[in-house]
Amino acid sequence: MTEYQDKSFWLGATPYAENAPLAEDLEVDLCVVGGGFTGLSAAYYLKKKKPDLKIAVLENEVVGYGASGRNGGFSMPLLGWNITYLNWAYGEERAKPAHQFMVSCVKRTKELVEAEKIDCDLEYNGLLVLARHERQFRGLEHDYDNYLKLGMTGVKLLKGDDFKARLHSAAHIGALYDPETAILNPAKLSRGMKTAVERLGVKVFERTPVSSFEPGPTVTVKTPKATVRAKYLALGTNAFTVRLNVNKNWYVPMFTYIIMTEPLNEKQYSSLGWTKREGIEDHRQLVHYLRLTADNRLLFGGRDAPYYYGNQVEGKDRHEGIFAGLERDMKEFFPGLAEVKISHRWGGPVALTLLMVPKFDYYSDHKNIVYGMGYCGHGVALSTSAGLILHDLLFDPESDLTKLLFVHNFVGALPPEPFRWMAVNAIKDSLRLYDYLTDA
Numbered sequence: 001m002t003e004y005q006d007k008s009f010w011l012g013a014t015p016y017a018e019n020a021p022l023a024e025d026l027e028v029d030l031c032v033v034g035g036g037f038t039g040l041s042a043a044y045y046l047k048k049k050k051p052d053l054k055i056a057v058l059e060n061e062v063v064g065y066g067a068s069g070r071n072g073g074f075s076m077p078l079l080g081w082n083i084t085y086l087n088w089a090y091g092e093e094r095a096k097p098a099h100q101f102m103v104s105c106v107k108r109t110k111e112l113v114e115a116e117k118i119d120c121d122l123e124y125n126g127l128l129v130l131a132r133h134e135r136q137f138r139g140l141e142h143d144y145d146n147y148l149k150l151g152m153t154g155v156k157l158l159k160g161d162d163f164k165a166r167l168h169s170a171a172h173i174g175a176l177y178d179p180e181t182a183i184l185n186p187a188k189l190s191r192g193m194k195t196a197v198e199r200l201g202v203k204v205f206e207r208t209p210v211s212s213f214e215p216g217p218t219v220t221v222k223t224p225k226a227t228v229r230a231k232y233l234a235l236g237t238n239a240f241t242v243r244l245n246v247n248k249n250w251y252v253p254m255f256t257y258i259i260m261t262e263p264l265n266e267k268q269y270s271s272l273g274w275t276k277r278e279g280i281e282d283h284r285q286l287v288h289y290l291r292l293t294a295d296n297r298l299l300f301g302g303r304d305a306p307y308y309y310g311n312q313v314e315g316k317d318r319h320e321g322i323f324a325g326l327e328r329d330m331k332e333f334f335p336g337l338a339e340v341k342i343s344h345r346w347g348g349p350v351a352l353t354l355l356m357v358p359k360f361d362y363y364s365d366h367k368n369i370v371y372g373m374g375y376c377g378h379g380v381a382l383s384t385s386a387g388l389i390l391h392d393l394l395f396d397p398e399s400d401l402t403k404l405l406f407v408h409n410f411v412g413a414l415p416p417e418p419f420r421w422m423a424v425n426a427i428k429d430s431l432r433l434y435d436y437l438t439d440a
Contacts (some may be wrong), residue, residue, distance in 0.1 A: 004062050007317065008070040009260050009297075009344040010187035018062050022205040022226045028054045031221050031230035033210050033244075035059025036068030037186075038372050039236030039384035040193040044112075044423040045387030046234075047200045050395070055202045056228060058221070060209040064190030066240055067379065069346035072258060072289050072301050074279045075109045076127055077102035078179040079406070080356045081285075083146045084139075086260060089355070090405050096150045098405045103152075103180045105381035109189075110182060112384065118192030119148035120184045121294040123277060127181035128158075130172040130282040135438055140176040147178070150270035154179040156216060168273035172282070183279045183291045193384070210244065215366045234390050235363065235371035238379070239349035242311040246363065250353060250411050251374045252424055253313045257322045258301035259330070260293075261340045269296050271336025273389060284439070293322050298337070300330045304432070305377075307354075307424045309419055313349045322347075350377045354412025358382060360389050361408055370394055389406055 007010030030053055032039045040063065043055050059065070079102055080086040113122050133139035140157060147155045158166060159174035165289045167173065194204055213233060214220040221228040237244065239253040264272075279291045281302075288302040304322050319425060323345045331338055353359060353374040363369040370393045372386040389407060392399040401407065414420050 004065050004069075007065065007348065008187065008258075008346045010073070010185055011064065014188065016191060018063065019204050019206045021207040022056075022058060022223055022228070023429045025226045026056055026228045028056045028228060028230045030055045030232045030234060031228045032057040032221065032236060033221065034236030034238070034240070035063035035190070035204065035206065035212070036066050036236055036238065037190060037193070037196070037380065038238065038386045039234065040190060040197055041384050041387035042203045042234040042236055042390045043197040043387070044073040044193060044200070046107040046391050047197065047202055049391055051200075057197070057202060057204045058208045058210055058223060058228070059204070059206045060240070060243070062206045063194045064187045067238060067348055067350055068190045068383070070346060071189045071380060072291060072299055073125070073184050073186050073380070074181060074259065074289065074291065074348060074378070074379060075106050075184060075384070076279065077106050077178075078378040083150070083183060084142045085356070087146045087149060092149055093235075094405045097400075099150050099152070101401070101404055102381060104184060105385040106180050109184075109381055109384050113184075113192070116192060116194070116196040118189060120186075120188035122182055122184040122194055122389045124182045125276055125278045126177055126179040127279045128166065128177055128280045129176045130167075130169065130280060132169075132172050132439060134173070134283065136283040137174045140174065143176055152178075164273070166273070166278070167274060167280070168336075169333050170335055177278070181279050183277070184380075185294070188386070212244070213346075215364065215369055216369070219369060231368060232394055233369045235369070235373070236386070238373045238375065239351040240313055241351070241371075241373060242313055247371070247373070248311060249415055250359070251351045252307055252414060252420070253311055253349040254305045254352050254376060254424075255316055255319070255349050256301060256305055257303070257319050257380050258299060259323055259326045259342050260300070260344040261298045261337070262298045262339075264340065266297060268337055268340055272334055275282055284435045286435055288331075288397070297343070298330070298340075300326050302326075303329060305428065307428070309420065309421045309425070316349075317347045318345065318404055319347060333424050350375065350379075352376050354414065357409065357411060358406045359411050360386070360393065360406060361394065367397075368394070369387070371385065396434045
């Protein structure tokens, strides 16, 4: 079965050989549920730190099937709405080590790619955050000040000719540049991480859905054809955690959608003036995000983030209205792309928390069951380093990593349906109205 190839450009762009499903009962030291970045990172770093551990990864579909193979391909250090929010919400004393760890995660992604020789089209070019008008640029100036407070001196404000030298956008007047961001092909990275953990002796089983697990000194994990018994369990299921019916009171799966152009010709590419090939977000509440691929396609995503009643994560991978809106926005930004064809359209769920920060913790105080999730759409960097935190939760619970602001943290609580749907959409509608009024 190759239906995953239609889930994103990344997942269908290169050939892939699936692993066989789990077919017989298994006993391991660590069972990892989820074959995305979080689960593969857990397997990688725990096996590196404790080579004697017997580890198995169980993936419902194929590795990278979820957000790890459908995202925009940004490895970035963002926590919360922006750096100003992070400082305001948590104070400099807590924000600084958290942001510094996030920066280290971006660098560690590059180190992982180089150490394991993973071909994933990684480019370490930084990030531009765009301002459409003076009010948004003042917001970028606040962000710049807060970066300096956290000791990040590489950021720059760009306006006028300095901005035009970096990007020819018809809709924006300036930008903030953060050097600590990379772009990459996320499906290639997830598949490369699978190969890396297998070299270490980790067993990876695909097409192996987990129906339930039973906590205890030995955790029992149920799959259609076999049972896994493990001393430790790590959940790396993010938005798809709803399938296990756990943790659902504090996060919601919301969908993000992406369009991608055919490869740009030389004239189209030159019209962008995007010579340094940074990743890009804008300074809206419901952001746009865009980047170039290795073969000079333009990826353009965001604009809206629907929540579907009842925590739905299946069958919502396309939204023709948002796809059409993204195409209009792309051509507003870049009039030189008026004739370019859209070759791919896709979407997928991400896990959002009310406070817009992730959460790493034990499941229901079971100290042998850990998870990391709620990346709020900016999880590539953190999730590919998640195994370091999950290791410490299990084997070094008083470490510095377990004191970061997104470990053992409160992220807010959400009501049950129908009030959940009403609350989430009320918040999102207010953000959409703010963007409409300030973009006018």
